[in-house]
């Protein structure tokens with residue numbers, strides 16, 4: 001009896017492990033619901049301490065070439081449907097991308113923020129979303145999508161953070177982006193000035 005119970009318990013534990021790796025997520029840590037930022041979002045279901053592996057970004061592993069093609073396709077589709085603002089291609093390594101646009105990838109619902117509470121950790125071919133600080137129950141989980149600067153016009157940011165730069169781009173590109181915004185603003189002011197001068 002005991003050994004039976006024991007093996008049943010072990011079996012159950014093995015099943016649990018399989019369950020976690022299959023779902024690639026610690027399901028009790030988060031819930032998916034409507035987000036103020038965009039569409040759906042993922043929210044902390046309990047207090048989460050800094051450095052917790054919360055959820056894995058999963059999907060179809062594809063070549064870089066295929067990833068680039070699909071990213072372009074997803075950007076085009078988003079232009080037709082403004083409610084659907086996301087690109088789900090994630091860089092895995094030098095040779096592979098992951099297309100996370102699949103039903104079983106809960107992490108695809110996590111929104112971008114310019115002041116995120118999570119960050120990405122890629123180890124051994126797995127993309128994990130990890131808390132970069134302590135997170136309170138009910139907070140929306142976010143990370144910086146880290147898009148390239150030259151794509152910035154495709155991805156307006158509405159994260160609402162105090163330091164929001166207005167576009168979804170990698171933090172390394174923020175100085176470049178701020179410079180560009182200032183230049184555009186100056187050009188706009190000069191144009192307005194010219195129009196005013198013509199009027200007079």
Ligand SMILES: [Zn+2]
Nearest residue numbers: 114157159164
């Ligand atoms: Zn923002």
